[in-house]
Amino acid sequence: QVQLAESGGGLVQPGGSLRLSCGVSGSPLDKYWVAWFRQAPGEEREFAAAIKWSSEDTHYGDSVKGRFTISRDKGGNTVYLQMNSLKPEDAAVYYCAARQSSRLAVTPPLYGYWGRGTQVTVSS
Numbered sequence: 001q002v003q004l005a006e007s008g009g010g011l012v013q014p015g016g017s018l019r020l021s022c023g024v025s026g027s028p029l030d031k032y033w034v035a036w037f038r039q040a041p042g043e044e045r046e047f048a049a050a051i052k053w054s055s056e057d058t059h060y061g062d063s064v065k066g067r068f069t070i071s072r073d074k075g076g077n078t079v080y081l082q083m084n085s086l087k088p089e090d091a092a093v094y095y096c097a098a099r100q101s102s103r104l105a106v107t108p109p110l111y112g113y114w115g116r117g118t119q120v121t122v123s124s
Helices: none
Strands: 002-007 010-012 018-026 032-039 046-052 058-060 068-072 078-083 092-100 118-122
Touching (some): 002 092, 046 068
Antiparallel strands (some): 018 078, 046 058, 068 078
């Protein structure tokens, strides 16, 4: 069992930056991928980024590549999403999710553990 809790959402102006945090607890994470997804009103949940806990391999969705960076706290159990050059279309509820597998997945049904989400609003 894994529990996840997001924090760090808020209101930011276009072009600004924000860092989200995901506190992860429960099972040892060495066999997990941890990912960030986002969901805007009326839209499907979209993959943003993922990190493999053991190797710190990362993968990004096309819409955030080059602007967002996923990382983890080496001494603890926190995953971060640094978001730069934010655009109005980045506004969404951002969810942290975990998947027990050695293989990357970018579709929500393949993640078995989810946090409750944190709202990001990008507006002037």
